[in-house]
Amino acid sequence: MPSSLRQLALRALTLFGVLLAVLVLLVVTLGATGFSDDLLRAQISEETRALRQGLAQTIRDPAQLEETVAARQEELTRFYGLDRPWYTRLPAAVWRVLRLDLGEARSLRTADGDNDVGAIVLERLPYTVLLLTTSSVITAVVGLVVGVRMATRVGSRLDRAVAYFAAVSFAVPAWWLGILLILVVAFRLDWLPAGGMYSTPPPQGTWSRALDLAYHAILPILTLVPVSVGPYIYTVRTMTVTVAQEDHVLLARAKGLPEGRIMNRHILRVAAPPIVTGLVLGLAGSLSGSILVETIFNWQGMGRLYFDAVSGAADEGVVVALTFIFTLMYVVARFVLDVLYVLLDPRVRYS
Amino acid sequence: MATTRSGSVPDPVTPQTESGPPPAVGPVPAVQPAPAVVLDDPARSVAETAETVEEGSDGGSPLRGALHLLVAGGVGKAGVALFGAMVALSVWVFATYPLDFGTARWSNPAVWVDNPKNAPPAWTTRLGGEDEVAHAAFSLAAPTETRAIPAGEVRTFRFPIAFPHERAPTALSLTLSGVTFHGRPPAILATLVRPDGTEARLASVPVRGPREGEAAPFRRGYDVPERVLLSADPAAAQGIGRVFAERYPGLALPPNLADVLPAALFGQPAADGSGRVDPLPGDYAVHIQAVVADPRDELAGVSVVLGGTVYGVMGTDGLGRDIWEGLLYGFPVGLLIATLTAVASTLIGATLGIVGGYRGGAVDAVIQRAADVVSNVPTLPLLIFLVSVLGRHLWLIMTVLVLFSWPGLTILVRSMVLQIRSGQLVEAARALGASRRRIMLRHVFPQTAPFIVAQMIFFAPGAILAEASLSFLGLGDPSIPTWGQMLEAGFRTGALYVGYWWWVLPPGILIVLTALAFMLLALAMEPVFDPRLRKTA
Numbered sequence: 001m002p003s004s005l006r007q008l009a010l011r012a013l014t015l016f017g018v019l020l021a022v023l024v025l026l027v028v029t030l031g032a033t034g035f036s037d038d039l040l041r042a043q044i045s046e047e048t049r050a051l052r053q054g055l056a057q058t059i060r061d062p063a064q065l066e067e068t069v070a071a072r073q074e075e076l077t078r079f080y081g082l083d084r085p086w087y088t089r090l091p092a093a094v095w096r097v098l099r100l101d102l103g104e105a106r107s108l109r110t111a112d113g114d115n116d117v118g119a120i121v122l123e124r125l126p127y128t129v130l131l132l133t134t135s136s137v138i139t140a141v142v143g144l145v146v147g148v149r150m151a152t153r154v155g156s157r158l159d160r161a162v163a164y165f166a167a168v169s170f171a172v173p174a175w176w177l178g179i180l181l182i183l184v185v186a187f188r189l190d191w192l193p194a195g196g197m198y199s200t201p202p203p204q205g206t207w208s209r210a211l212d213l214a215y216h217a218i219l220p221i222l223t224l225v226p227v228s229v230g231p232y233i234y235t236v237r238t239m240t241v242t243v244a245q246e247d248h249v250l251l252a253r254a255k256g257l258p259e260g261r262i263m264n265r266h267i268l269r270v271a272a273p274p275i276v277t278g279l280v281l282g283l284a285g286s287l288s289g290s291i292l293v294e295t296i297f298n299w300q301g302m303g304r305l306y307f308d309a310v311s312g313a314a315d316e317g318v319v320v321a322l323t324f325i326f327t328l329m330y331v332v333a334r335f336v337l338d339v340l341y342v343l344l345d346p347r348v349r350y351s
Numbered sequence: 352m353a354t355t356r357s358g359s360v361p362d363p364v365t366p367q368t369e370s371g372p373p374p375a376v377g378p379v380p381a382v383q384p385a386p387a388v389v390l391d392d393p394a395r396s397v398a399e400t401a402e403t404v405e406e407g408s409d410g411g412s413p414l415r416g417a418l419h420l421l422v423a424g425g426v427g428k429a430g431v432a433l434f435g436a437m438v439a440l441s442v443w444v445f446a447t448y449p450l451d452f453g454t455a456r457w458s459n460p461a462v463w464v465d466n467p468k469n470a471p472p473a474w475t476t477r478l479g480g481e482d483e484v485a486h487a488a489f490s491l492a493a494p495t496e497t498r499a500i501p502a503g504e505v506r507t508f509r510f511p512i513a514f515p516h517e518r519a520p521t522a523l524s525l526t527l528s529g530v531t532f533h534g535r536p537p538a539i540l541a542t543l544v545r546p547d548g549t550e551a552r553l554a555s556v557p558v559r560g561p562r563e564g565e566a567a568p569f570r571r572g573y574d575v576p577e578r579v580l581l582s583a584d585p586a587a588a589q590g591i592g593r594v595f596a597e598r599y600p601g602l603a604l605p606p607n608l609a610d611v612l613p614a615a616l617f618g619q620p621a622a623d624g625s626g627r628v629d630p631l632p633g634d635y636a637v638h639i640q641a642v643v644a645d646p647r648d649e650l651a652g653v654s655v656v657l658g659g660t661v662y663g664v665m666g667t668d669g670l671g672r673d674i675w676e677g678l679l680y681g682f683p684v685g686l687l688i689a690t691l692t693a694v695a696s697t698l699i700g701a702t703l704g705i706v707g708g709y710r711g712g713a714v715d716a717v718i719q720r721a722a723d724v725v726s727n728v729p730t731l732p733l734l735i736f737l738v739s740v741l742g743r744h745l746w747l748i749m750t751v752l753v754l755f756s757w758p759g760l761t762i763l764v765r766s767m768v769l770q771i772r773s774g775q776l777v778e779a780a781r782a783l784g785a786s787r788r789r790i791m792l793r794h795v796f797p798q799t800a801p802f803i804v805a806q807m808i809f810f811a812p813g814a815i816l817a818e819a820s821l822s823f824l825g826l827g828d829p830s831i832p833t834w835g836q837m838l839e840a841g842f843r844t845g846a847l848y849v850g851y852w853w854w855v856l857p858p859g860i861l862i863v864l865t866a867l868a869f870m871l872l873a874l875a876m877e878p879v880f881d882p883r884l885r886k887t888a
Contacts, residue, residue: 015719018727025733029740167874173816173864175823176838176859179847187850194753194848288731292820295840306732310739311825311843326732334727 011338015331022327026320031086035316036093039103040171045074046275097324102317108308118339119316120323121302127197128301129329131217132290135224139286140279142229147236147275162233169230175292178223182296185219192219195298220297221318224289228282235278239271244268252337272344280337302326386696415592430871437868441683452680457672465524466671469846472853476491484520486662487512490654492547504646508639509654515632519614522658523582523641527556529573529651535644536569537559542579542640543590543616546633549598551616552590553581573651582613582658591615613658665854669844674837678857681834685815685865688833689744692752692814697807700757704764705799709791718761726758728802731820738826747830748821752814760806767799788838805876812866812873819862834858 032034052069058281059065081089085252096102100118109115110123150159185192193199197216203209243249244267252266302322375525406500449455456462466486494506514520536558543551561569569621569627573579581587588609595604599619603626605611611628617635619691637655665675734751741747771777772795780790822825822835823844829836841847841854 014720014723015727017724021724022728022733026736033740035740067770102658167870168863168867171812171870172863173819173859173866175820177864178738179855179859180843181839182847183850183855187848266675266869286727288820291735292823295824306735307824310735319736323736327729330729331727334373 004345012335013033017337019327019331023094023324024090026097026323027290028087029092029116030316030320031090031093031095034086036089036096037082037086039317040080040082040089042103042270044073044080044082048073080309093306095241095281097320100321102322105309105318108305108315108318117321121305121321124302124305124327127299128290128294128303130287130310131220131224131299132215132329133299134217135221135228135290136283136286138221138225139229139232139282143232143236143278144275146229147233148240148263149238150233151244151306152263154237159237162230162237166230166234169227170229173292174223174227174289175296178220178296181219181223185222193221195292195296197298197300214318217299220293220299223293223297224286227289228286232278232282236275239274239278241268243267243271268300273341276337276341276344280334280341281329282334283330283337287326291326354414357424380640381384411879420851426871426877430822430868430875433864433868434872437686437865438777440679441686444679446684448680451833457677457680457832458829461668463667463673464578464656465522465526465656466667466673467521467660467662468669468671469657469665469851469854470660470667470671471851472666473659473661473663475853476661481660482517484514484516484518484657484659486655486659486667488654488655489637490652492652494650495702501644501781503644503648503681505644506641506650507642508641508650508653509638510637512635512655512657513659514617514635517630517632519617519628519630520582520657522580522613522656523553523616524656524658525554525556525579525629525635525637526654526656527572527577527579527650527652528654529649530558530577531568531647532558532571533567533569533645533647533649536571537641537643537648537650540640540642541579542638544636544638545594546635547598547619548629549594551594552586553616554579554584554586554590568647572789582616583609585609587616613845621851665857666851668837668840668851668854669846674854674857677832678834678861680867681837681858681861684833685710685818685862688749688818689811689815689865689869692756692792693810695753696756696810697748697760697803699753700760700806701764701796701799701803703757704761705791705795707761707767708765708768709787715765717737719765721759722761725755726762728755730755730817734817734821734822735826736822743817744828745831748818748826748828749814752817758809760803760810763806764803765798766796767802771795771798802874805873808869808873808876811869815862815866815869834862 027036048069053067055065055068057069077083081092100121102117104115105120108120110120114120134290141164146162150162153159182194182270185191193216195216198209198212199216203212249262249266252262257266290301291303291306293299293305294301298304302325305318306322309315309322391730423830441495457469465488471483473483476483476485485588489510491508495509498505498506498507509779527539530537539556539558541553541556543553545551556578557578558571561567590606591850592604595602597607602620602622602623604620605615605626605628607887608615614628614630617631619631621627639653639655641650643650663673665673665678668674668677691790691801703718703722730752733755734748737751738744738748776798777790777794780794818827818833819835819838822833823839823842825839827833827836827839834856837858838855841851841858846854
């Protein structure tokens, strides 16, 4: 147990390092391109304008007013460190990104019309998490069930068909599959909505709204799952087959144990950690897949927000916040799977 | 832990997590896909595999064995065939397309102004459906006939136009891509020869005379070609009106011929006297006559465009661009992205892996940590961030891809090197006093080479898909059109929702095919570096 704990701690440290590295990359890029300076300058001019309006009531003399405002502006510039080179402000910039304190978006708004970058991104977060977790869970379940069944029929026609399917689904980008599904299922057959999250007008009542959301989520999920499930089925199958060739399985068979028990206790138990790892590695794929799939299906999550933020004049603040949140999500998900990995490791005895 | 894919690797603590496939690049699910063996006839492929590998190792080069193996199975053959076709197309495109194709042609609206917008491919009419007029462009660089007259020369350009359609074309236009004259400007006259034996005067094209202070030779229309829309010219309406009056006397005509002009030019008054214009199929010809005063005068190029509603091999997009032309251009670009990115990240990954694994110690530790951190970064979000902040450049996209895709290979190669290092070969070399550098290059690298080559091929589809994804988000390099950008244009302008399949499907199919070509090559090579796969099947 201590060794696996140490392993987990090491993973946690690495993943924290990843987050830190991405953060530093973000702020260095922003600093070097002058974006973070623009952000601060905008904030200062906002504050001085507010000050001028407030003082206009008390100070009648325009010259004196200007002087006071200018002094305040000077003070703020020094306070934010704008009089020093950008790299001296890095720690402060990291802190701003961490708190999603990235100013106001140019044109993007929340549903209530708020243009604060943090608020916009956080509003979209649940929708992306919904799409991602649902499709990941489906992928995991289907992959496990089908993969294990495949493993008992190595070389069969079905097995080979799945092998081809895995290769093709590896090469097909999720977003292109989404386009195909829109063309066929949504337009040709008119079975499911081609995009959006709610019908117009949205139904009233929590339950019917949730049902409507689920109805609109079918096609995006149908897009995300096939792309990741093929390789995953294959990983599960290969892992299971490999373990099935080991000596301890032979011994179990020689002892005359029932086949079901061999599969569960002697094969799957051993194959479990790498199978979980397959899921970890698929995560990166579904994360980027979800960005594009959301874009295609006009699913108002963070992926669609990316598309909106980079189209036309880029809304850098939103892009920064999204990149950070996506990295954070990825790192957290990986850590959860790492914990699962350690828990599943058959060499660990809980007693 | 023998359950890892690279089971021979002595790395008990971190199985699959780190000795697994290369990290995900872009939208690719990172799970390493099917090993090749199952795709083939198991027995045959095992025999062949064993044979070719032995052959290779007898020759002393595992790399050659790997290449033999590549073409041994059906998967490998399919991969090589696909890849070969793509390379051949790329070479052809590279030889025939201008180098600045993206800026000078693809993104230049003037080039596409005559083309119909959103026109489906011409061959769709043959699959049933309605009779559509195929868009056609004709051009001549030299006159068909030159005749001397006292006042100079008459040069005639003849454009025969077969018109078997039962409906009217959308337009008829004439483009002069450059006129040089020395004295009087040439008089240019366009005439339409019709299958009913008549000739309709279409228009005379004015060429602006010398300006104050301008010296001969005078050049006109070289930068912006002189374009005359014949089917909207009042002179053409008069011309065809005269023809109708002479050839079809007494038949009712539409009240204003200018309103039905393209139809009238390629039609005849309805015989029932209803005043409509019926199409007149047959062989037409457009004659362009240029009367030049000086034999040195030149007409650099004359072209006539018959506007249709279907276009070429793959139709046109919303700006009238020839989709087929853009699709072809995507081949060299796609292969370039794939090859450069794959080679660069393999080079970095393999070098770091060999150096780290062989030298060990602090160098190894640093490389290990770095690889661990970089391999855990989600690539696409970071790509989006960097490209949208730093600018849409292809080199930037490729650099970022390289910077984030090396760790997988480093981790794998390192674990292989750890094993090779303790082998007799290296021990012998060291005993003979070979330098560290020499051992790494001459003894360690060759043993890992087939594996590294296979991994290099594995990188390629990821790079193509990542670039396509990025382009699809609208972050592609605007000066270099790619398949992803064509798809993006289709998606953004709503082509998807109105069913312009010829615009959104082919680029996607080609992206998938290219990625598949590399995948098949990689799959065919997998048994080379995973001996257990030979045993399994």
